[in-house]
Amino acid sequence: MPFTLATWNINSVRLRAELVLKLLREEAPDILCLQECKSPVDMIPFDLFAQAGYGYWAARGQKGYNGVAILSRLPLADAGHIDWCTKGDARHVAARLENGVIIHNCYIPAGGDVPDRTVNEKFGHKLDYLTELRDHFGANRPEKSILVGDLNIAPREDDVWSHKQLLKVVSHTPIEVAHLADAQESGAWVDITRADIPEGQLYSWWSYRARDWDAADKGRRLDHIWASRDISAAGHGSRILRDARGWTQPSDHAPVFATFDL
DNA sequence: ATGTCAAGCGCAGCTTGA
Numbered sequence: 001m002p003f004t005l006a007t008w009n010i011n012s013v014r015l016r017a018e019l020v021l022k023l024l025r026e027e028a029p030d031i032l033c034l035q036e037c038k039s040p041v042d043m044i045p046f047d048l049f050a051q052a053g054y055g056y057w058a059a060r061g062q063k064g065y066n067g068v069a070i071l072s073r074l075p076l077a078d079a080g081h082i083d084w085c086t087k088g089d090a091r092h093v094a095a096r097l098e099n100g101v102i103i104h105n106c107y108i109p110a111g112g113d114v115p116d117r118t119v120n121e122k123f124g125h126k127l128d129y130l131t132e133l134r135d136h137f138g139a140n141r142p143e144k145s146i147l148v149g150d151l152n153i154a155p156r157e158d159d160v161w162s163h164k165q166l167l168k169v170v171s172h173t174p175i176e177v178a179h180l181a182d183a184q185e186s187g188a189w190v191d192i193t194r195a196d197i198p199e200g201q202l203y204s205w206w207s208y209r210a211r212d213w214d215a216a217d218k219g220r221r222l223d224h225i226w227a228s229r230d231i232s233a234a235g236h237g238s239r240i241l242r243d244a245r246g247w248t249q250p251s252d253h254a255p256v257f258a259t260f261d262l
Numbered sequence: 263a264t265g266t267c268a269a270g271c272g273c274a275g276c277t278t279g280a
Contacts, residue, residue: 011280012268036280038269064269065279110280122279152280208280209265252267252280 001099002261003074004237005032007148007223008244009107009205009253013037013069019247020071023255024052027241030074031097032255034108035150037067037090060090068105068149070095071085071262076103082130085125099262101231102142106133106149110179123170126152130179137187142228146260147189150253151224153180154190156194157222158201171220190232192225192258197238204240205253214246234261 006029010016013034024032031114032054037044049057049071058078059069067090070076079094079102091107109129112122155177157163166172184191193202203219210216227235237259245254 015268036268112279207265208267211265249267 002259003097003257004027004257005031005033005103005146005148005225006241006255006257007033007035007105007150008255009035009150009223009251011036011038011251011253013044013067014039016249016251017048019244019250021048021052022247023241023244024049024054024071027255027257027258029074031076032071032107033103033148034069034071035067035105036070037061039067041069042078046071058093058095060093062088066090066107068107069091070103070105073099074098082136084136085129085237087125091129095120100144101260101262102145104145104147104149106147106151107196108133108150110152111170111176113170115168115170115175117171126170127175127179130176130183134179134183134186137183137189142187142189143230144262145187145193145228146231147187147226148224148256149224151175152222154220154222155180156221158199159203160218161201161203161218166220169224184226187226188229188230189226190235191240192227192232192235193221193240193256195232195238196236196258202240203242203254204256206245208252223253223256225256227260231260231262235259236261
């Protein structure tokens, strides 16, 4: 049974519950992975999502920061949480579908403003988080697995509006790109979005600070869908719903979609 | 470099994070 999956950094699931419902109604992915829910799990309006047909969920939350949730209209079981860097934050949750597929929903640390771990702890945290993620999937080779989320890195030159101008900007620095590549290689993860759409500029995030995000189009592809190699050929239909960035009181991220024939 | 959001705390408007 094919299923469609979307990943979206919602930047507050309570403030934007109506936008989540709009996405579920209009685009109807089978599974929606959210990041930056910024809410304890018991305050997320799962009843609203259930009324829209999404009765299954797995989530981890904390007050004010981070937070990840998987909403599904297909039966799904909580498959645990990994606390990379052991800070007790809510940056990962996994779920298992009835067909055995494991979905990892990740929110990688943004990394602060200065791309130098000697003066910016948050940048060190980001690199260390990626290293621990790499080691985890190196030791636990993923099979029948999908990893999605706001990875907070735009790895390719055509994943940013200006490669040259962003080389020293956190999210596109060579050291981050190398750490992400190491994490990807350790799990033999396939970047489904780029396997599907190998050519051309592709963005999933536009800053709130740009006065006209659409016209300026200074975007970055920070949100990703990866699949383990054994199921990567089943992935297709990738797209980014740019329109959602223009919805009323939007998230600064747009949802990324892929379909898997499994 | 600029700039705009959101949550917490707590009831105004600051701080932190992105």
